[in-house]
Amino acid sequence: MEMLIFLIFAALALASAVVVVGHRSPVYSTMALVVTLFSMAVLFVVLGAPFIGVLQVLIYTGAIVVLFLFVIMLLNVGREEVQPSGQRAQAVMAILGAVVFGGLVMLAVSGVQAAAFPQLTPEMVSVKGLARELFRDYLLPFEIVGLLLLVAVIGATVAARKPPQVDVSSPDPKESEP
């Protein structure tokens, strides 16, 4: 039963991931991304980490991808307007992706056990276990990641702001909030 669920959702994740990359319409790509992330959430649940699966849906599918969609619709990106960002850049990205993917496959096939990492148990990925890990054992890295995100948010706000106009005769256009 578990194997069946795993196979269905693994196939779904892979197929929708291909659509994300391949589809010409950005809205369809985004919707395919929703399917990918949701399928991966199901895989987390099958692997015995329901908390992480739920968080995956809550944060990625429920919030981040909605923002993607929001931006796509706000800019009204049509089917034809999307131009590939240049053949050369695409080729470089493809090679890099292939190298990383090949490395991961080799690692999986070679059967090397990463001795440095402890075996993951269901307790470690439960709500209480994760909280203990994050807020006690790895408190400093956790706080640093939080700070990094804050800096990124401030940076984005500064970068998105219009440069101050020299001519102040016209009233400031109303800033739209997210």
Next chain:
Amino acid sequence: MGAELVPTVLKLAVMLLFLLQVAPIMLWVERRGSALIQDRLGPNRVGPLGLFQGLADAVKFMFKEDVTPAAADKPLFLMAPVLALLPAFTTIVVIPFGPDFLYNGRTYPLVVAPVETGVLLYLAIASLSVYSLVLAGYASNNKFSLLGALRASAQLISYELAMAIAVLAVVVPVGSFYLGDVVQYQRENVWNALPQLLGFLVFVIAAFAETNRLPFDLPEAESELIAGFHTEYSAMRFAVFFMAEYTSMAALSALGVTLYLGGWSLPGVDLHGWLGAAVGLAVLLGKVALCMLFFVWVRWTFPRFRYDQLMRLGWKVLLPLAIFNLILVAVLTLAGVL
């Protein structure tokens, strides 16, 4: 697996039966309620007190022409109404509706899916409801629909945050995401609405925004956007959006009742077995019905917010209040007061 299947299907049938009745009943309640508030009569011709109006409307919706605009993005246009119904019907599985049920020496919790992460699962599935609105607005290829969809995505994300943080404050003293534990905690102490009044208020306001109800129905705002995201929908597809609105109101009411108003329990009532299950279900439905009346009452009493007011309220008032409430509850819990 087989032993679990029958009770699960039974429990699911109970909840679905209840949810399917919500839309036709609420159609009547909303129209008669608005008439009452506006000193009119409302629909009173079909059946006693106009009670069969919902049936008549359903038949009308089924036989009307179903128009798909020529310029619409067809697959997404057809998908959106279906996506609208899914979250409302899925989230109900984590709501407990009675005390643990003893049968043949086995205990069955009276909740369709007794999962450890119940509250979070609800929030996660409910957060998917935004896609139906956004896709409906985008696929219609109509500027009013697109504006409605844009508003919907911004509004739902903003208020989801405040709501989730308000809900977290309930989880802190209980110490569990499982809604059955939340009800049990309230049976042993008081209903959470009292010690967590601030969080309760944030939750209620966010609930109106999450279900697109007045005073926060900006995604459809008929005086400025015709009907917003569902402008181009007609006949049964329109009816499905209608149904989704009432169903998600009912599901959200059930969550609010379970988190803050004692869920299926009443103070001083301690029944078990079949009677306990029946009374528990009746109490839960009764509380949900009162919440739905409150939704109707508010809709016909308050004017609509302006869009910038809505955003300001969400980010600058509700979110800080929710965070303050969370910290307050955490401190009180540590101090042993709650």
